[in-house]
Amino acid sequence: MKVFDLNTDSVRALNQYLHDSPSGNLSVTNPAGRHCIACGIDDAVEVSIDGHVGYYCAGMNKTAQITIGGNAGPGVAENIMSGSVRIKGNASQSAGASGRGGTLVIEGDASARCGISMKGVDIVVAGSVGHLSAFMAQKGRLVVCGDAGDFLGDSIYEACIYVRGKVGELGADCIEKEMTAAHVHGLEDLLVATGVAANADDFRRYGSARKLYNFDIDHADDY
């Protein structure tokens, strides 16, 4: 296994290697909260990061499987396209922001704005999420096994939110919706696939009431 020690190798060298010709598995040691580790990967490699990372780790990931052994700073897996990113610890704010596909699993808690503007990514948080999570979420699923902070799903479009614990104040135009059998089965599959131990029957579903003015076709001429 190739090893990049960030005490001696630069993040730029690591990312260049990952962009050029990565193969097999790769290990990153001593991340020490550095920014932009393992960003923009476009190959089906496995990357294991041993420690805590800073901003924007695993951003724009495509097909790679990235595991972060510690905590992640703001914007982890930002704009993820496909593949998977797994965080063993906690994630700071804006985890999975604007993610288009793939899977983001956070084994601890995520702070504010988890899944902000998500566009298709599946995010599974074993712990709780902070305020304004799934803000303007457009597509994909946000699964929270713990509690969700205030303003959940504010101005949400077609994304789907599942929460097992308590939910603070719901955001504008976000409402609780019926948990149909199809939703339970889909959630069950996602929990199994991500290895997160939780019973799909225990979750409640939230989504868009579609009452905000942007859902009203009469306003189409305003733009």
Added chain:
Amino acid sequence: MGVHCKIAFGTLTAGRIMCGIVGIYLKNESLQPELGGLLAAMLVEMSDRGPDSAGIALYRDPVPDSSCKLTLHAANRCDWDALRTEMAANFQADVKLEVRASHAVVVIAAPAASVQDWLGTQHPELRVMSAGSAIEIYKEQGLPVEFVRRFRLSELNGTHALGHTRMATESAVTTEHSHPFSTGMDLCLVHNGSLSNHNRLRRQLRDEGVDIQTDNDSEVAAGYLMWRLREGDSLEEALERALTDLDGFYTFAIGTKHGFAVLRDPIACKPAVMAETEDWVAMASEFRAIAQLPGVENAMIWEPSPATVYSWGQ
């Protein structure tokens, strides 16, 4: 791949990269001789967040109640020896004066208020950066690494300290506009963020008799705390009240004689991370600053919740 999204979202996130805060409180007394070196490592790691100026507030060697300790800043060359002689003659007291780059720490057996009054009339060219019994504040324009070298941070001992690296957004790049800001005896404040109601608050505070010297928004936050503490609030009460009266984005770290406190605004756009081991408690804008500390691999690490006051050693 997702370039448009990256750019569009960058406007939401890149704006946060301005100013860095660090703080460390030593639980293990044997680390006290190393405080300046630990703080320096944290501060330099925050250079990307604030290359315009750097500053620290450090608490050490408290003086007896009958004395006071002031940090003075001279914008131009100053004959510090002459100042010491003049002060000793005027106050009929022993004066210790230690020069550190453009600053000097004065310890004198006299009340702080009368020394400050005397300096204000006799030496208006000098600026009092801090007053109290243990606090020392040093701040200057330029890169943190230069600041650390010029002010010989690695030789400073102490019990706890705060640091700030500034990327100016609201007002000019000068030493006066740099952080930390003194908020009273042995108190100081560092700020990451921007306040939107600072002009109105500044007028109100001036009406209340609070001396605010610059057009800087963070100095208004410092003045606000000074006013509330003067009115009898505890530090916790003053910070709770700040949540309603201060409008804008902020992560504050507030240094006190015995420790420090941290407060984030309810929206919590500005980052903050905290960590604790058996030997120390630390806070920083980013984990990479804390990653410089010894024993960090065994630290408990968490993100402070919005609108919640955290404090140590009060």
